[in-house]
Amino acid sequence: MIRLEKKGRNPFIVYGEEKSIEEQLRRNILLTTVDAMLKWSRRNSLWPLPLGLACCAIEMMGAFFARYDMARFGFEVFRFSPRQADLMIVAGTVTRKMAPIVKRLYDQMSEPKWVIAMGACAMAGGPYNSYAVVQGVDNLIPVDVYVPGCPPRPESLIYGIMKLREKIKQEREAKIL
Amino acid sequence: MKREFEKDTGVKTDIIELNMGPQHPSTHGVMRIILELDGEVIVKATPVIGYLHRGTEKIAENRAYYQVVPYTDRLDYLSPMSNELGYVMAVEKLLGVEVPLRAQYIRVILAELARIASHLVWLGSNANDIGAVTVFLYAFREREKIYDLLEAISGQRMNNAFLKIGGLAGDLPEGWIDGVRKFIKEFPEKLKDPDGLLTKNRIWRERTEGIGIIPRDLAIDLSLTGPPLRASGVERDLRKDTPYLVYDELEFDIPVETAGDVYARYLVRMEEMRQSVRIIEQAIEKLPGGPVLIDDYKIVPPPKDKVYRDIPELIHHFKLISEGFHPPEGEVYFAVEAPKGELGYYIVSDGSNKPYRLRIRPPSFVNLQALEYILPGHLIADAVAIIGSLDPVFGEVDR
Amino acid sequence: MIGPLIKGLTITFKYIFKKKFTVQYPEERRELPPRAKWLHILQRHEDGKERCVACMLCASACPTEAIYIVGEENDLENPISHGERYAKVWDLDLGRCMFCGYCVEACPEEALAMTDEYELAVPTRKDLVLHKEDLLVEPGTPPVKTWLGFYRKEPIGAMPVTRPMEVHVEYEEYLKRRGPREAHE
Numbered sequence: 001m002i003r004l005e006k007k008g009r010n011p012f013i014v015y016g017e018e019k020s021i022e023e024q025l026r027r028n029i030l031l032t033t034v035d036a037m038l039k040w041s042r043r044n045s046l047w048p049l050p051l052g053l054a055c056c057a058i059e060m061m062g063a064f065f066a067r068y069d070m071a072r073f074g075f076e077v078f079r080f081s082p083r084q085a086d087l088m089i090v091a092g093t094v095t096r097k098m099a100p101i102v103k104r105l106y107d108q109m110s111e112p113k114w115v116i117a118m119g120a121c122a123m124a125g126g127p128y129n130s131y132a133v134v135q136g137v138d139n140l141i142p143v144d145v146y147v148p149g150c151p152p153r154p155e156s157l158i159y160g161i162m163k164l165r166e167k168i169k170q171e172r173e174a175k176i177l
Numbered sequence: 178m179k180r181e182f183e184k185d186t187g188v189k190t191d192i193i194e195l196n197m198g199p200q201h202p203s204t205h206g207v208m209r210i211i212l213e214l215d216g217e218v219i220v221k222a223t224p225v226i227g228y229l230h231r232g233t234e235k236i237a238e239n240r241a242y243y244q245v246v247p248y249t250d251r252l253d254y255l256s257p258m259s260n261e262l263g264y265v266m267a268v269e270k271l272l273g274v275e276v277p278l279r280a281q282y283i284r285v286i287l288a289e290l291a292r293i294a295s296h297l298v299w300l301g302s303n304a305n306d307i308g309a310v311t312v313f314l315y316a317f318r319e320r321e322k323i324y325d326l327l328e329a330i331s332g333q334r335m336n337n338a339f340l341k342i343g344g345l346a347g348d349l350p351e352g353w354i355d356g357v358r359k360f361i362k363e364f365p366e367k368l369k370d371p372d373g374l375l376t377k378n379r380i381w382r383e384r385t386e387g388i389g390i391i392p393r394d395l396a397i398d399l400s401l402t403g404p405p406l407r408a409s410g411v412e413r414d415l416r417k418d419t420p421y422l423v424y425d426e427l428e429f430d431i432p433v434e435t436a437g438d439v440y441a442r443y444l445v446r447m448e449e450m451r452q453s454v455r456i457i458e459q460a461i462e463k464l465p466g467g468p469v470l471i472d473d474y475k476i477v478p479p480p481k482d483k484v485y486r487d488i489p490e491l492i493h494h495f496k497l498i499s500e501g502f503h504p505p506e507g508e509v510y511f512a513v514e515a516p517k518g519e520l521g522y523y524i525v526s527d528g529s530n531k532p533y534r535l536r537i538r539p540p541s542f543v544n545l546q547a548l549e550y551i552l553p554g555h556l557i558a559d560a561v562a563i564i565g566s567l568d569p570v571f572g573e574v575d576r
Numbered sequence: 577m578i579g580p581l582i583k584g585l586t587i588t589f590k591y592i593f594k595k596k597f598t599v600q601y602p603e604e605r606r607e608l609p610p611r612a613k614w615l616h617i618l619q620r621h622e623d624g625k626e627r628c629v630a631c632m633l634c635a636s637a638c639p640t641e642a643i644y645i646v647g648e649e650n651d652l653e654n655p656i657s658h659g660e661r662y663a664k665v666w667d668l669d670l671g672r673c674m675f676c677g678y679c680v681e682a683c684p685e686e687a688l689a690m691t692d693e694y695e696l697a698v699p700t701r702k703d704l705v706l707h708k709e710d711l712l713v714e715p716g717t718p719p720v721k722t723w724l725g726f727y728r729k730e731p732i733g734a735m736p737v738t739r740p741m742e743v744h745v746e747y748e749e750y751l752k753r754r755g756p757r758e759a760h761e
């Protein structure tokens with residue numbers, strides 16, 4: 001978030017810089033290079049599983065089409081099958097009836113996997129503070145990046161994905177297994 | 178039921194049950210259909226809905242009247258302006274106010290833009306389901322232009338929260354009308370691209386003609402509305418039958434087809450887009466000057482510069498924002514012709530500042546019933562074409 | 577069979593040499609229209625005092641209850657706002673907000689305005705709640721006059737051309753003063 005960054009608070013620096021000796025030993029030279037390679041390739045071709053549940057799905061589709069064209073970043077392939085995707089974009093309201101399905105789809109994705117919660121509903125229930133809506137998809141699955149908006153502009157989503165790439169870069173070690 | 182495959186080959190087969198959805202690219206949201214299949218042929222289809230039930234109606238009972246408007250945006254999220262229109266007009270009917278003429282014309286323009294935007298998504302996704310991906314790209318390109326117009330007027334691309342009970346949140350920004358003029362001038366030309374790719378295309382016609390026929394009687398029995406009804410040969414359009422706003426001063430035709438199949442619904446919607454362009458053209462020509470909000474400070478907030486200056490206006494402002502207004506006791510039903518069909522709002526008022534009950538009649542919900550009747554007998558590959566042609570939007574079906 | 581194919585391909589090939597429709601987003605940020613309803617700011621008077629007087633109107637106008645305010649009496653010696661009270665806590669929950677602009681419309685002090693900042697992604701749910709410190713502008717920032725609640729006077733003349741709006745002009749000036757937004761990342 002630019003506002004926070006201007007005030008000297010980058011919320012995206014999540015991992016500390018200092019490393020213990022033990023850890024440095026573990027990350028010997030070969031592994032670090034392989035690590036960097038893996039992370040580089042992963043962050044540059046995330047294949048999203050578009051979980052379009054409500055209004056936000058339309059803006060997500062907007063981000064994939066001509067005007068914003070996410071293919072520029074290597075995200076061109078929509079994978080409707082969770083087995084082939086490594087990024088889940090939860091776009092829309094997760095209701096109680098839908099919750100088990102969201103959870104199952106997440107479980108079916110193969111590691112490593114990331115999740116973006118797009119829109120107020122997916123982040124925290126949004127405008128729907130009601131009996132039928134799960135108050136945030138992070139009650140079900142871990143979320144890496146939250147993209148606020150109702151619905152977020154396609155640019156907001158792209159910004160969120162850029163931030164996710166930063167985050168993958170910062171991850172301590174690529175999850176090899 | 179004697180099964181085809183068994184009849185032909187003598188091999189005994191079982192009926193298999195197939196779950197389509199809720200996460201499926203061509204159910205247009207979150208619907209599940211339990212299909213019972215005999216080989217490739219559907220013998221029974223049971224739609225299961227409710228995966229997007231968000232409790233809008235219940236939430237509305239706990240909000241002041243003016244606070245419900247943004248929630249109605251999110252019903253049929255392909256055309257937020259039409260939903261707002263239905264709701265604000267229902268409340269205006271309850272209050273017995275009439276908005277200024279200029280606001281009415283602008284509302285017509287916005288509602289027709291919303292209709293085009295909604296039909297474009299339908300066009301793109303229905304064609305995409307059948308296999309013509311290019312059309313989707315063209316449709317979304319045009320839709321982006323409508324988004325730009327809506328953003329310039331309301332500040333948001335979707336879910337605009339722009340209509341107010343008693344008028345509009347603001348007058349048109351400078352140059353907006355020129356933007357609309359440019360759009361409607363170019364749009365029919367651009368619509369020729371998907372038209373050229375589909376209308377006479379043999380593959381498209383073979384996939385759509387004679388598929389998913391809704392006979393006229395069935396359409397009436399199921400009380401379908403909107404394009405599915407008009408494609409079955411019934412000429413019903415609330416804009417003509419019970420004219421609201423200024424539709425009776427504008428000239429337009431209602432496209433009607435008699436075949437009742439997917440192709441007929443395609444033709445009806447394509448023609449509706451062209452008619453919408455016609456309506457907008459006339460509305461722009463006739464657009465009068467004047468205010469866009471009524472002057473009753475019990476219903477609409479007073480202008481801000483007055484609020485800063487005058488004490489009575491400041492009091493009105495505080496009272497209206499913190500409490501809302503109290504419409505008289507009673508009940509109203511008001512319906513508009515949304516892109517999907519008859520979108521009705523039924524409001525029961527007990528005289529307090531919140532609706533006692535808000536019931537929404539969503540057109541897609543009613544139209545979706547037809548699935549159960551028309552899917553059996555078709556190949557499973559045709560199911561996506563039929564679902565797409567009914568154009569359900571689940572924000573509205575499940576509310 | 578060949579006829580329709582050629583026809584289809586003519587339509588698609590037509591676009592090869594057309595102007596590209598794509599916005600190169602992170603490098604090129606489209607300027608939003610002046611009415612854009614994105615992240616809120618809390619404004620200050622020219623003398624650096626906060627405008628918000630903790631009247632709670634924005635919180636009660638909000639359909640989603642996204643705003644949480646705790647007001648406190650001003651210290652007479654060293655007031656924080658011009659009114660009797662000021663907002664000790666002013667939190668906005670982006671996890672609820674639907675950017676409808678009703679709060680801005682409600683604010684009687686022009687304390688709230690909406691900007692065109694839409695790059696809002698955050699990594700944890702805690703960061704979704706923005707506090708007063710995050711939203712408050714620096715002292716000396718030129719005021720943004722919002723359109724919400726202002727654009728209602730009738731345009732002069734009967735024809736559809738709407739008159740140039742002062743607010744619009746002011747916003748344009750603000751954009752000019754602010755200068756181009758530096759490209760981030």
Ligand code: SF4
Nearest residue numbers: 055056092119120121
């Ligand atoms: S966040 Fe807003 S736009 Fe997105 S699904 Fe929820 S209500 Fe719809």
Ligand code: SF4
Nearest residue numbers: 638673674676677679
């Ligand atoms: S923009 Fe709307 S939802 Fe967001 S804080 Fe303001 S009133 Fe509430």
Ligand code: SF4
Nearest residue numbers: 628629631632634683
């Ligand atoms: S922001 Fe405005 S409306 Fe909200 S408490 Fe402050 S002065 Fe009142």
